[in-house]
Amino acid sequence: MIEAIRECLGQEMEADKRVVVIGEDVGVLGGVFRATDGLQARFGKERVVDMPLAEGVIVGSGIGLAMSGLRPVIELQFLGFGHQAFHQIGQQVARLRYRSQGRHSLPLVIRSPFGGGVRTPELHSDAFEAFYTHTPGLKVVAPATAYDAKGLLAAAMESDDPVLYLEPLKGYRLTKDEVPDERYTVPLGKLRVARAGTDVTLIAWSAAVNVAERAAEELFEQGISVEVLDLRSLNPLDIEGITESVVKTGRVAILHEAPLTGGFGSELIATIQQECFYNLEAPIIRITAPDTPYPLGGVEDLYIPDVDRVVAEVAALVKASA
Amino acid sequence: MSVSRFLPDFAPISPFSRLSESGILDSGASPMSDEAVIEALRYMMLTRVFDDKATSMQRQGRFGTFSSVRGQEASVVGAATALDPTKDWIVPQYREFPALIRHGYPIENFALYFMGNPKGGTIPPEVNMLPMQISLAAQIPQATGLAWGLKMQGGDGVVITFFGDGASSEGDFHESLNLAGIMKAPVIFFLQNNGWAISTPRENQTAARSFAERALGYGVEGVIVDGNDLLAVHEVTTQAVAKARAGGGPTLIESVTYRTGAHNTADDPTRYVDQQELEKWQQKDPVERIKNYLRSRGIWNETLEQEMLDSCAAQIDTAMEIARNTPLATSNAIFDHVYAEPPQRMLDQKSDWAHRNGGA
Ligand SMILES: Cc1ncc(C[n+]2csc(CCOP(=O)(O)OP(=O)(O)O)c2C)c(N)n1
Ligand SMILES: [Mg+2]
Numbered sequence: 001m002i003e004a005i006r007e008c009l010g011q012e013m014e015a016d017k018r019v020v021v022i023g024e025d026v027g028v029l030g031g032v033f034r035a036t037d038g039l040q041a042r043f044g045k046e047r048v049v050d051m052p053l054a055e056g057v058i059v060g061s062g063i064g065l066a067m068s069g070l071r072p073v074i075e076l077q078f079l080g081f082g083h084q085a086f087h088q089i090g091q092q093v094a095r096l097r098y099r100s101q102g103r104h105s106l107p108l109v110i111r112s113p114f115g116g117g118v119r120t121p122e123l124h125s126d127a128f129e130a131f132y133t134h135t136p137g138l139k140v141v142a143p144a145t146a147y148d149a150k151g152l153l154a155a156a157m158e159s160d161d162p163v164l165y166l167e168p169l170k171g172y173r174l175t176k177d178e179v180p181d182e183r184y185t186v187p188l189g190k191l192r193v194a195r196a197g198t199d200v201t202l203i204a205w206s207a208a209v210n211v212a213e214r215a216a217e218e219l220f221e222q223g224i225s226v227e228v229l230d231l232r233s234l235n236p237l238d239i240e241g242i243t244e245s246v247v248k249t250g251r252v253a254i255l256h257e258a259p260l261t262g263g264f265g266s267e268l269i270a271t272i273q274q275e276c277f278y279n280l281e282a283p284i285i286r287i288t289a290p291d292t293p294y295p296l297g298g299v300e301d302l303y304i305p306d307v308d309r310v311v312a313e314v315a316a317l318v319k320a321s322a
Numbered sequence: 323m324s325v326s327r328f329l330p331d332f333a334p335i336s337p338f339s340r341l342s343e344s345g346i347l348d349s350g351a352s353p354m355s356d357e358a359v360i361e362a363l364r365y366m367m368l369t370r371v372f373d374d375k376a377t378s379m380q381r382q383g384r385f386g387t388f389s390s391v392r393g394q395e396a397s398v399v400g401a402a403t404a405l406d407p408t409k410d411w412i413v414p415q416y417r418e419f420p421a422l423i424r425h426g427y428p429i430e431n432f433a434l435y436f437m438g439n440p441k442g443g444t445i446p447p448e449v450n451m452l453p454m455q456i457s458l459a460a461q462i463p464q465a466t467g468l469a470w471g472l473k474m475q476g477g478d479g480v481v482i483t484f485f486g487d488g489a490s491s492e493g494d495f496h497e498s499l500n501l502a503g504i505m506k507a508p509v510i511f512f513l514q515n516n517g518w519a520i521s522t523p524r525e526n527q528t529a530a531r532s533f534a535e536r537a538l539g540y541g542v543e544g545v546i547v548d549g550n551d552l553l554a555v556h557e558v559t560t561q562a563v564a565k566a567r568a569g570g571g572p573t574l575i576e577s578v579t580y581r582t583g584a585h586n587t588a589d590d591p592t593r594y595v596d597q598q599e600l601e602k603w604q605q606k607d608p609v610e611r612i613k614n615y616l617r618s619r620g621i622w623n624e625t626l627e628q629e630m631l632d633s634c635a636a637q638i639d640t641a642m643e644i645a646r647n648t649p650l651a652t653s654n655a656i657f658d659h660v661y662a663e664p665p666q667r668m669l670d671q672k673s674d675w676a677h678r679n680g681g682a
Contacts, residue, residue: 028594029521050522053458053488081457084492119438121387121416121586123456260671290671292660297386298438302653302679309678 001143001175004150005035005111005167009073011183012157013043016071019157022049022058023075032077033113033172055085059110063092066108071157078124079114079166086131093162094137106162109153115207115257116304117170119297125169126294127206127258132164133234133267140234141188142166144209146179148232151186158185168207175210189236193245197227199318200251203242203268205231208255208305215310222311224318234264242268243275250281251321253314257304260288282321287313332531337578338558339548343606345614353557354403356621359612362403362552364630365420366395366609371634372419372429373583375642376436380587384646388436389417393550393582394516396608399424400555401482401512401577404563409479411450411472413465415458417514418484425451429641434648440655441648450479459485459492462511466498469509469572480508480566482559488519490536491527499540499574508566510559511537511574514549516581517603521594534576542572549579550608553615579608653679 013019021036027050030037040048051058055076062072076082082089089110096106116125132140139161143149149167156163168175194209195216204212209230216226227245231238246252252272254265265286272284287305295303340348354362373390380388391398394417402421405412412418412425423429426449435442435454445451452468455461465483472479489495490513502509513533517524530536537544543565547558555577562573580603584591591600616622657664657672664672 024519025521027521030593032520032588050526052491052527053519053522054491054493056493057491084457084460084494119386121436121456122454261667290656290675291665291668292656292671295656296435296438296440296442298650299440299653299655300438302675303656312678 001146001149001167002033002035002172004146004179005153006037006039007179008150008153009036009039010042012154013039013047015183018069018071019073020047020049020065020070021073021075022051022062022065024051024053024058024077026050026075031075035111035167036075055081056088059085059088059093062108062110063088063096063106066106067104071107072109073157074108074110076110076112078120079112079128080124080126082112082128082131089132089138089164090135094135097161098137105160107160108162109156109165110162111153111165111167113167113169113172115169116294116300117207119300120169122296125300127256127289129166129234130258130262130264133264137162139163139188139236140166141232142168142206142234143232144168144171144175144194144204144206144230146175146177148186148192150179151184152188152232154183155185155188159188163188166206170207171210186232189233189238191238191241192230192232193227194230195226195228197225197249199225199249200253200314201227201229201242201245201249202253202255202310202314203229203231204255205234208257211305211307211310212255214307215314218307218311219314222315224315226314237271239271239275242272246272246276247279250279251317252280252284253287253310253317254284255287255305255310257289259291260286261291263288282317285313285317330530331535335532335546337546337548338554339551340553340557341551341611341615343611345611346618347553347615353553353560356616356619358403359552359616360621362399362556363609363612363616364634365399365402365424366552366612367630368423368634368637369395369398369420370609371631371638375638376433377587379642384437385433386436386438387586387588389586390583391417391419393603393608394514394579395420396552396612397514397549397555397577397579398484400552401484401559401575403556404559405482407450409450409477410563411452411465411468411479411481413452413461413468413481413483414454415461415485415489416454416456417486421484422451422454425449427451429638430644430648433642433645437645439648440651458489459494461485462489462494462498463501465509466502466505466507469502469507469566470505473506473508478567480510480563482510482512482563484512484514486519487513487515487517487524487527487533488522490533496540499537499542499572502572503541506569506571508569509572510562510566511572512559513574513576514579515576516579518581518585518595520585520589532576534574537574542574544574544576546576546578549577550606550611552608552612580606582607652676
């Protein structure tokens with residue numbers, strides 16, 4: 001996946017001189033995960049900038065760069081440090097268009113790895129997507145595959161709205177599906193049916209999609225047919241795509257790495273019960289992290305929902321309402 | 323009338339130092355007794371031994387990602403030895419192993435933290451320190467408030483907070499210096515300028531000629547010191563501590579040093595560090611320098627060194643053994659200590675988790 005992101009950035013920078021990449025360690029080092037490897041050598045220090053270590057000014061000056069006519073792609077080294085920029089993202093990025101009554105567009109992409117499972121040091125691994133989906137004006141996408149990583153990033157860069165583009169820390173190197181060489185886009189707001197099924201809809205995004213798919217495979221052995229939806233984009237949300245699946249299966253399980261309370265799963269449940277209440281055969285379940293801070297790496301496997309847990313909870317859901 | 327202009331000054335400045343690069347003391351009196359220097363050297367050697375051990379364990383998958391102190395031992399130890407652990411506080415970043423150990427934080431807890439075991443976070447009640455801070459600069463406002471609060475309550479404890487050249491670009495640093503100046507908070511801002519923030523060189527953090535002179539803009543005293551000179555670091559920190567204790571307010575100390583190792587065990591500095599520059603700094607090794615000083619005083623030799631190394635190794639081995647034998651927490655470790663009075667909803671989750679993971 002990381003190669004797909006890098007390739008996309010290179011192609012977009014090649015195609016459009018207005019694209020600049022700014023962030024911590026994005027230059028010579030090519031980013032701590034190498035997403036920008038080689039870009040500074042290709043496009044120069046003016047367009048690939050090692051910023052001072054201050055997320056607030058990285059995002060805030062990105063707003064200004066965009067208003068000056070450039071199309072900045074900002075790398076936040078880890079979403080955990082999005083807090084340091086939240087006054088700019090939540091309060092400013094998301095509402096510049098509205099506050100200027102359409103005068104200013106914000107063609108800005110903030111890329112950031114998030115989520116756990118790779119034993120990072122403390123405070124690096126939280127899945128904070130719900131902070132940002134609760135921020136009207138900001139689009140939020142979270143690819144699970146390398147193909148989508150490339151296509152969604154290109155779409156995000158094309159968009160005249162600010163987009164938070166979330167990269168799965170866990171899937172960075174693990175995900176190795178085929179990616180076409182040429183430029184293409186994957187539209188924002190269209191989910192992907194990662195696996196078709198008939199008994200239950202299992203909704204996930206980002207790194208959790210892989211867990212969902214593996215669980216679905218095991219559940220298949222047990223005679224349960226799971227439809228796995230990879231949301232790809234949390235805002236805009238593909239309500240139609242979700243409804244279509246739920247109407248078919250009548251059961252829903254939502255899987256996310258973030259804590260239960262106030263997680264994006266809550267929003268999905270509210271929406272699904274409104275759209276498909278009479279199609280539901282059982283209460284919707286959530287399989288999530290508990291309502292506690294992301295722990296140190298040594299116990300993170302107990303925190304993040306794993307395949308076994310998904311299998312057990314989805315099987316219980318289906319059996320209870322069979 | 324002429325306009326007051328505050329133009330950047332680029333006249334060369336040299337960091338305060340006491341020892342020559344070969345370890346010879348200038349003509350003044352030493353700020354540290356020989357015993358104090360030897361004790362400090364032991365913390366420096368202990369750090370080297372720990373760093374080597376932890377790095378090799380990390381390579382074998384028995385330790386997490388961690389940042390060694392290599393090259394900065396005099397900087398950290400010189401500052402730490404100016405403190406009185408019974409009343410002064412340390413508010414750390416993450417690269418200050420010997421300061422925390424001298425203050426009383428158990429080595430095994432430090433190790434457990436980087437092994438990913440939540441038990442490592444435990445700070446014994448008598449140890450005046452806040453947890454290590456990974457979120458850069460977030461500790462600096464906290465240190466400021468802590469110092470302000472100590473002062474408000476009439477104590478004479480002071481606070482030292484450590485952070486890097488990179489962290490000093492965050493708003494938290496600037497906001498804190500400003501507040502500390504206004505409140506005359508007894509806090510020492512100890513900025514370790516080690517040349518790098520991962521791969522980002524110091525030049526990308528500020529156009530100013532030094533970090534220390536930023537203090538001026540906040541009405542705070544700034545000092546710049548040779549961070550590879552134990553005696554000099556100890557001396558300026560001792561002065562700053564005395565000033566703060568006496569009600570004289572904060573000081574920003576820029577300790578000029580160099581990270582001669584990798585940023586952390588996940589980093590590959592050969593991608594960005596200039597080899598010649600690195601070698602230049604390796605020549606200025608702070609541990610060698612202080613040993614040379616002791617040799618020049620005629621109180622250091624191979625035997626003493628070997629004894630010290632052996633005792634450091636034994637101490638580290640013991641701590642690592644304890645850490646290794648500490649069981650990795652059960653799922654309860656995810657739920658314990660989140661609240662003083664946990665909500666029932668979370669307690670229900672705790673029992674679900676315990677049940678699912680084979681009991682607490
Ligand atoms: C707020 C925040 N942003 C980014 C990071 C990622 N990060 C970890 S260490 C580091 C460089 C820190 O440099 P410096 O403050 O100079 O300390 P040093 O590591 O050199 O001791 C970065 C960017 C972080 N931990 N916290
Ligand atoms: Mg540094």
